[in-house]
Amino acid sequence: MNPLPLVAAEMRAGRARHAAIVLLVALAVALGVAISAQDRALRAGSARAADPFDLVIGAAGSETQLVLSTVYLQPGDLELLPARILGELQGRDDVGLVSPIGFGDSFQGWPLVGVAPALAGHLAAGRLAEGALFARLDQAVVGAKVALGTGASFTPLHGMSELVDDEIHHEGFSFTVTGRLPPLGSPWDQAILVPIEAVWWLHALPLGHKVDQARLFPSGAAGEPDFAAVPIGPPFEPAELAGVPAIVVAPKSINAAYGLRQAYRTDPATTAVFPAEVLVQLYSLLGDVRRLLGLISIMTQILVIAAIMLAVLGSLDRQQRQLAVLRALGAPRQFVFLTIWLDVALTLSLGAGLGLLLGYGAAWLLAQVFGQQTALALPVTLGWNELRLVAAVIIAGLVLAALPAALTYRRSVAHALRQG
Amino acid sequence: MAAASTRRALLGTTLAAVALIGRRRRAAATEQIKIRDLYRTNTEFSERAVALQGQRIEIPGFMAPPLKPDAAFFVLTKRPMAVCPFCDNAVDWPADIVLVLMREQQEWVYFNRPILVSGVLELGVAVDQSTGFVSKVRLVDARYELVG
Numbered sequence: 001m002n003p004l005p006l007v008a009a010e011m012r013a014g015r016a017r018h019a020a021i022v023l024l025v026a027l028a029v030a031l032g033v034a035i036s037a038q039d040r041a042l043r044a045g046s047a048r049a050a051d052p053f054d055l056v057i058g059a060a061g062s063e064t065q066l067v068l069s070t071v072y073l074q075p076g077d078l079e080l081l082p083a084r085i086l087g088e089l090q091g092r093d094d095v096g097l098v099s100p101i102g103f104g105d106s107f108q109g110w111p112l113v114g115v116a117p118a119l120a121g122h123l124a125a126g127r128l129a130e131g132a133l134f135a136r137l138d139q140a141v142v143g144a145k146v147a148l149g150t151g152a153s154f155t156p157l158h159g160m161s162e163l164v165d166d167e168i169h170h171e172g173f174s175f176t177v178t179g180r181l182p183p184l185g186s187p188w189d190q191a192i193l194v195p196i197e198a199v200w201w202l203h204a205l206p207l208g209h210k211v212d213q214a215r216l217f218p219s220g221a222a223g224e225p226d227f228a229a230v231p232i233g234p235p236f237e238p239a240e241l242a243g244v245p246a247i248v249v250a251p252k253s254i255n256a257a258y259g260l261r262q263a264y265r266t267d268p269a270t271t272a273v274f275p276a277e278v279l280v281q282l283y284s285l286l287g288d289v290r291r292l293l294g295l296i297s298i299m300t301q302i303l304v305i306a307a308i309m310l311a312v313l314g315s316l317d318r319q320q321r322q323l324a325v326l327r328a329l330g331a332p333r334q335f336v337f338l339t340i341w342l343d344v345a346l347t348l349s350l351g352a353g354l355g356l357l358l359g360y361g362a363a364w365l366l367a368q369v370f371g372q373q374t375a376l377a378l379p380v381t382l383g384w385n386e387l388r389l390v391a392a393v394i395i396a397g398l399v400l401a402a403l404p405a406a407l408t409y410r411r412s413v414a415h416a417l418r419q420g
Numbered sequence: 421m422a423a424a425s426t427r428r429a430l431l432g433t434t435l436a437a438v439a440l441i442g443r444r445r446r447a448a449a450t451e452q453i454k455i456r457d458l459y460r461t462n463t464e465f466s467e468r469a470v471a472l473q474g475q476r477i478e479i480p481g482f483m484a485p486p487l488k489p490d491a492a493f494f495v496l497t498k499r500p501m502a503v504c505p506f507c508d509n510a511v512d513w514p515a516d517i518v519l520v521l522m523r524e525q526q527e528w529v530y531f532n533r534p535i536l537v538s539g540v541l542e543l544g545v546a547v548d549q550s551t552g553f554v555s556k557v558r559l560v561d562a563r564y565e566l567v568g
Contacts (some may be wrong), residue, residue, distance in 0.1 A: 047490040054487065096552075253554035254495060254519055257487055262501075279489035280528050 028304040029355025032297035037363040045378035049186030050275040063273040073187040080243030087238035094256035100244035102199035114199030131179030137227040140175040144183040185377030205242035324416035341405035348397030455498040500532040519555040
């Protein structure tokens, strides 16, 4: 005998009750899935954003602030590094890439970041989304989310806000956009990359190179400068260097990476940090939070399932008479067992499945909100952890469903009929 | 008081014995080598290291601060980094480090926890595909456990 028609009829009859159970289980499972998926997304997103930055060197001070300011472009107070450091680093042959990073200006809320052309190329992994790298002091490459097209020109603003009273536009100076970076999933997507020399120029600092003044000002000191006269990027002229807030270094070997980190940590004027170090500390904190939330979500699931079992046992009494009649008509015991078991097991499994979808949706939504606020793209995926969690709930459901089914199985028909 | 200390001593001895047995069993299965025994000179590998090449061995050491987050590799050093910022300087930074490529990602441990890494020894300069880093000594297909 096929118990499915009876189960379906039972579900139709108790539609509201079944829907409530499915929803309860779904919400409890969704909480667990969302916590687990969100934690992994946060790790993956922040790790991907930090990937192009192997070693960051800054003035002695907070390493966390240094990483936040350079990798995640969070504004913060960074002391300037002595100019000699840049000079030392560019001479080393165990270093693949050296780029100063300079902040301070902006255009319509997009921060201007002064870098060496090599860093822009490194970020783009050698392939720009459109256009070319900057080759002159007055050219710029924009991040993927900056609303400036190739060929557009703009005048930067000193500082970050247009509302500051003493706002200073860098009058008479404008950048031309020559290219666009591919999406990086990091706050650099909202940045405008310009040559570090431009940042020095805007702040009337030495330009880092020996510049022929006659070529720079072909029509006299008051005339229009010709920026073709200024070289871009390393090697810099040590005597002409200004301080910078941070230097990004890509060491060639593992030994060089640890050697440089150690050397510039020992130097009293500087500190050096792998962004990974700061992230791993963050992850360990996140891990604690996740474990706590995970425990809470497991308890929630246990509570919900316990409450549901209680409700099912309660409703059994109502069904008892109907099932007893079936037995009296000649339905085998196994049929009654299967009917009850299928009803409960299907309801719980449906709830768990729906919870997986709900949890994924919640994590995705959270990632979108977080991404809007921090410009950090969080790749939300469903992994083994989440599937395992859902599988555990389903298996628990299948096993626990046997409980009410067994109770009915054992009850005597005559007794149940008399009771009704 | 005396009874308590005797009991403690007994417990200590038992624990030490258990640890010893455990270590001996491990040692029987795989050879253990110290990082300082890998090199004969600054640039040359020791005979023992060359002989162990390609075999599964164990190396005790410490985990250096991570170079990449969420990665399945780390750097093994013979003594904890940054425990003493005054005695460590750039000149001191050793060439003898081991790149450990894990079979599967494991949790990071703080860099003053002694660990024991087991993996297949690889010698010679190689460039890592994913990170582009150059390394000289590697333990591949590795996993580690905390000791002490």
